[in-house]
Amino acid sequence: MPTERRLPWLFLTLLLAVLALAGWQWRGAAPLSADLMTLVPGATQDALVQRAEQRMQEPLNREMLVLVGHPERDRAIALARQLADSWSASGLFEKVQWSVQADLDAVRQQLLQGRLAMLSQADRNTLIAQPHTFIEQRVQRLYDSFAGVSLVPSQEDWLGLTGLIQNSQPRPAAVQLDTASGALIAEADGQQWVLLRARTHSNAFDMHLPLQVADLLSQARLQADQSGARLLAASGLLYAANGQRQASQEITWVGGGATVGILLLLLLAFRRLRVLLAFMPVLVGMLFGATACVALFGQMHVMTLVLGSSLIGVAVDYPLHYLSKSWSLRPWHSWPALKLTLPGLSLSLATSCIGYLALAFTPFPALTQIAIFSAAGLLGAYLSATCLLPALLKGIDLQPAQWPLAVAQWLVDRREGLLRKVGSPLLLALLVVFCVAGLWRLDSRNDIRQWVASPPQLQEEAQAVARITGYQPTSQFYLVRGADQTQLLERMQALDTRLDALIAQGTLKGYMALDRLVASQAEQQRLRESLKQLPAHWQPLLALGVTPQALAGELAQLQALPPLDIDQALSGPLSEPWRALWLGADQHGVAAIVSLQGLSDASLLRAQADGLEGVQLIDRLGDLNQVFSATQLSAAELKLLSCVLIVLLLILPFGLGGALRIVALPLLAALCSLASLAWLGQPLTLFSLFGLLLVTAISVDYAILMHEQIGGAAVSLLGTLLAATTTWLSFGLLAVSSTPAVSNFGLAVSLGLFFSFLLAPWAASRPAKECP
Amino acid sequence: MSTLWRSLLLVGLMSACGLAQAFGLADLSRQLGEAPVVKGAFIQEKHLRALPQPLVSKGHFVLTREHGLLWLLQTPVQQDVRLNANGIARRDAGRWQMLPGSAAGTQQNKLFFAVLQGDSSGLQRDFELNLQGSAEHWQLRLTPRSLLLKQIFTQINIDGGRFVERIELRETQGDSTLLRMPESTRADSLTETEQRDFAD
Numbered sequence: 001m002p003t004e005r006r007l008p009w010l011f012l013t014l015l016l017a018v019l020a021l022a023g024w025q026w027r028g029a030a031p032l033s034a035d036l037m038t039l040v041p042g043a044t045q046d047a048l049v050q051r052a053e054q055r056m057q058e059p060l061n062r063e064m065l066v067l068v069g070h071p072e073r074d075r076a077i078a079l080a081r082q083l084a085d086s087w088s089a090s091g092l093f094e095k096v097q098w099s100v101q102a103d104l105d106a107v108r109q110q111l112l113q114g115r116l117a118m119l120s121q122a123d124r125n126t127l128i129a130q131p132h133t134f135i136e137q138r139v140q141r142l143y144d145s146f147a148g149v150s151l152v153p154s155q156e157d158w159l160g161l162t163g164l165i166q167n168s169q170p171r172p173a174a175v176q177l178d179t180a181s182g183a184l185i186a187e188a189d190g191q192q193w194v195l196l197r198a199r200t201h202s203n204a205f206d207m208h209l210p211l212q213v214a215d216l217l218s219q220a221r222l223q224a225d226q227s228g229a230r231l232l233a234a235s236g237l238l239y240a241a242n243g244q245r246q247a248s249q250e251i252t253w254v255g256g257g258a259t260v261g262i263l264l265l266l267l268l269a270f271r272r273l274r275v276l277l278a279f280m281p282v283l284v285g286m287l288f289g290a291t292a293c294v295a296l297f298g299q300m301h302v303m304t305l306v307l308g309s310s311l312i313g314v315a316v317d318y319p320l321h322y323l324s325k326s327w328s329l330r331p332w333h334s335w336p337a338l339k340l341t342l343p344g345l346s347l348s349l350a351t352s353c354i355g356y357l358a359l360a361f362t363p364f365p366a367l368t369q370i371a372i373f374s375a376a377g378l379l380g381a382y383l384s385a386t387c388l389l390p391a392l393l394k395g396i397d398l399q400p401a402q403w404p405l406a407v408a409q410w411l412v413d414r415r416e417g418l419l420r421k422v423g424s425p426l427l428l429a430l431l432v433v434f435c436v437a438g439l440w441r442l443d444s445r446n447d448i449r450q451w452v453a454s455p456p457q458l459q460e461e462a463q464a465v466a467r468i469t470g471y472q473p474t475s476q477f478y479l480v481r482g483a484d485q486t487q488l489l490e491r492m493q494a495l496d497t498r499l500d501a502l503i504a505q506g507t508l509k510g511y512m513a514l515d516r517l518v519a520s521q522a523e524q525q526r527l528r529e530s531l532k533q534l535p536a537h538w539q540p541l542l543a544l545g546v547t548p549q550a551l552a553g554e555l556a557q558l559q560a561l562p563p564l565d566i567d568q569a570l571s572g573p574l575s576e577p578w579r580a581l582w583l584g585a586d587q588h589g590v591a592a593i594v595s596l597q598g599l600s601d602a603s604l605l606r607a608q609a610d611g612l613e614g615v616q617l618i619d620r621l622g623d624l625n626q627v628f629s630a631t632q633l634s635a636a637e638l639k640l641l642s643c644v645l646i647v648l649l650l651i652l653p654f655g656l657g658g659a660l661r662i663v664a665l666p667l668l669a670a671l672c673s674l675a676s677l678a679w680l681g682q683p684l685t686l687f688s689l690f691g692l693l694l695v696t697a698i699s700v701d702y703a704i705l706m707h708e709q710i711g712g713a714a715v716s717l718l719g720t721l722l723a724a725t726t727t728w729l730s731f732g733l734l735a736v737s738s739t740p741a742v743s744n745f746g747l748a749v750s751l752g753l754f755f756s757f758l759l760a761p762w763a764a765s766r767p768a769k770e771c772p
Numbered sequence: 773m774s775t776l777w778r779s780l781l782l783v784g785l786m787s788a789c790g791l792a793q794a795f796g797l798a799d800l801s802r803q804l805g806e807a808p809v810v811k812g813a814f815i816q817e818k819h820l821r822a823l824p825q826p827l828v829s830k831g832h833f834v835l836t837r838e839h840g841l842l843w844l845l846q847t848p849v850q851q852d853v854r855l856n857a858n859g860i861a862r863r864d865a866g867r868w869q870m871l872p873g874s875a876a877g878t879q880q881n882k883l884f885f886a887v888l889q890g891d892s893s894g895l896q897r898d899f900e901l902n903l904q905g906s907a908e909h910w911q912l913r914l915t916p917r918s919l920l921l922k923q924i925f926t927q928i929n930i931d932g933g934r935f936v937e938r939i940e941l942r943e944t945q946g947d948s949t950l951l952r953m954p955e956s957t958r959a960d961s962l963t964e965t966e967q968r969d970f971a972d
Contacts, residue, residue: 101919104923104924143816143845144845144851153820153821153822153947179898179920179921180918545825
């Protein structure tokens with residue numbers, strides 16, 4: 001027949017085109033991404049919030065904090081120095097820093113210039129309200145043996161303002177400077193820990209970088225072990241490296257396991273080597289899926305690839321549909337067998353696509369990607385199974401093994417035996433009791449952390465680094481906005497008051513806000529005004545021998561100091577830790593970040609922003625978890641909607657009754673799975689729900705197969721069993737994933753498949769009528 | 773300026789050092805570390821470049837091997853300071869208050885704490901040590917090694933015999949501090965008051 005000859009060539013042309021496109025897409029770096037944040041809904045459209053989030057995320061994704069520990073300080077320092085040298089030479093890092101070499105002259109300059117602007121609020125208030133006390137305290141400090149070294153000599157700063165500013169600078173908790181080497185050192189657990197900071201050229205989502213950094217680190221660990229030292233490291237890069245390794249491992253396991261299992265099944269059932277060609281639609285499906293994904297999104301997330309590898313089991317169902325007809329159709333010829341099953345195949349494609357594409361309408365880029373990948377993949381598999389594969393299998397003499405049919409027949413007999421004794425209504429009632437009791441116990445849990453497999457070793461090290469250095473950044477922060485800098489700093493001050501109270505309670509460790517670095521211009525002016533009253537109080541200084549001229553000169557100099565704005569205050573060397581907080585000006589005004597230290601209760605933090613205008617707590621993870629819960633509802637709605645669509649589609653071939661029956665069974669199977677999750681003590685997560693959404697789509701297929709009854713009950717059941725087994729081989733293997741979200745998905749789908757298979761025989765209307 | 777150094781030096785000299793000489797650093801260290809308690813009066817002169825007269829203050833100190841240092845300034849202002857392994861505390865209305873950021877290991881102000889936070893065993897790491905003289909009359913000269921310290925001190929000179937008698941700190945800025953402890957005596961135990969001061 002001409003179509004039979006033309007179709008394979010048409011399809012081959014299409015395949016070549018797709019191959020060419022894929023080749024072009026993968027020409028340079030692999031268009032893969034490991035950035036978790038591209039998978040979750042963009043919580044905000046606010047550009048400023050996005051910028052602030054990026055600012056806070058950046059160090060996590062580009063910096064690695066390493067502690068080199070040895071009981072002897074010099075050994076630890078030598079090792080850190082050696083490590084820094086070899087890392088600098090590696091070319092991966094923009095900066096590797098293990099020592100501080102301060103330019104004291106620049107610091108002096110900044111302190112002198114900032115005498116009015118950078119004075120802390122408390123010191124400012126003393127100077128303004130109690131000038132007499134202020135001078136007395138200054139005299140005491142001059143005599144004080146332990147006031148510390150002031151960088152600015154006293155004759156340049158008789159009032160001692162620079163010393164006060166020095167003292168009010170924040171000091172990250174447990175790190176000290178080793179003056180001999182300039183190394184930053186923390187002491188803990190009987191070890192001297194040298195702090196090493198490495199900043200990479202690109203970020204963690206460059207696919208190669210994390211692995212390279214992780215390799216470099218393990219080399220360094222070996223080296224450290226040899227010299228009796230210990231290394232502790234914390235970085236988002238290490239999590240990324242781990243995630244990538246794990247993803248590729250899981251793709252290998254899930255993909256490889258499913259492939260081997262399916263090939264084995266094909267061989268065992270059909271006993272012909274050539275039948276292995278039935279795997280070709282799987283490969284074509286993966287190709288189409290990946291290509292569509294990259295074409296639409298510019299890149300593909302590794303998680304899509306992991307979940308997408310489960311497509312193998314669904315894609316192979318298409319050839320299985322007509323291959324399994326070889327049990328009833330003798331002799332079996334590829335094209336006629338296809339023709340017989342084509343309507344069913346097409347319906348199956350349509351229903352599966354509806355199920356997958358329903359995922360695309362959730363607000364989750366992750367699921368949109370998976371949906372597109374799967375829908376395109378299924379289309380590719382369908383096309384290759386209908387256009388190319390029959391030509392390849394032409395003339396094959398299929399002699400399928402009889403034992404699978406015997407198994408199926410045995411199952412059918414068992415079922416009928418059972419139905420004769422118990423009857424469908426009673427079974428249904430039992431099932432309903434099972435479901436209701438299970439659903440009653442079901443609890444739902446959602447946390448973005450389920451999306452990441454956090455190996456305990458990485459977590460322990462990160463915690464150790466936080467404990468030893470006292471540096472414990474939180475993912476939450478405040479975004480403060482103001483019409484101008486004065487308003488911004490005032491708003492921060494209001495927030496500071498509340499945060500100080502939290503620190504006093506012990507619920508918060510610390511925070512950094514720009515108003516702690518620089519006073520608003522209005523405050524600076526107030527301080528400048530109050531300087532006029534000083535001559536009335538500076539007698540104690542004169543008594544020391546300071547000349548009136550010197551003091552008057554200093555006062556005149558102070559009054560002439562230009563006011564500093566935030567940008568100017570941030571330019572000096574002392575301001576380095578503050579710079580990341582400043583977001584600058586845009587058309588709406590100015591904005592800055594207030595960063596937090598030490599984990600605290602997010603709801604408590606949120607409450608602190610209440611009633612403060614322009615202050616907003618940014619808690620991306622908390623927000624996401626809420627979005628997750630909200631999405632569960634919309635996912636359930638989508639599921640129902642997709643069912644309605646499928647019913648509409650099926651009315652045409654099967655009539656309303658048949659369509660309803662075919663759709664009701666998968667829904668019931670989904671309910672049973674939910675209940676089983678509860679009985680197994682597993683929570684309902686967004687992912688298990690999505691898994692069930694998928695199962696509905698896939699298992700409609702089984703119901704159709706059983707409803708059509710082509711070749712008899714046993715043959716249909718065998719077809720269903722084969723399809724369910726292959727699908728389960730791929731999805732079920734996802735359950736072993738160490739990423740909780742993925743394994744949860746796998747478990748839900750496995751349960752769903754099991755119940756779908758169990759319930760599918762009721763789709764056949766005739767036996768059901770005969771039985772009761 | 774910071775006379776913290778002198779106390780650190782005392783502590784340091786009691787424990788550090790180890791070069792062999794006629795009268796070597798090890799001998800000096802042993803000599804100074806022998807007495808469990810040393811006490812006496814001190815006179816501090818701060819020579820500020822811009823002042824015609826030095827700022828003179830007086831008080832007395834108690835240095836112990838086990839508990840650290842009590843530094844009691846009496847004139848012209850009164851101020852009690854205690855230095856031990858936990859950091860520096862100042863007596864305020866009868867109660868010892870830890871100076872923020874001075875506790876061992878919590879100091880970071882990059883430039884500042886460099887100087888505040890010398891550790892006893894680190895003296896040789898930070899300074900070049902030059903010892904001359906005999907057990908009865910010796911001079912120790914400390915020259916900073918690191919760039920950071922060179923920006924703060926040019927030299928520290930310590931003279932003494934049985935005990936440390938004189939410490940001079942010369943700052944890069946031109947100011948200097950002279951500390952004299954002319955009549956230190958050895959004691960075997962602390963008085964009750966001193967014990968209380970170290971205890972809480």
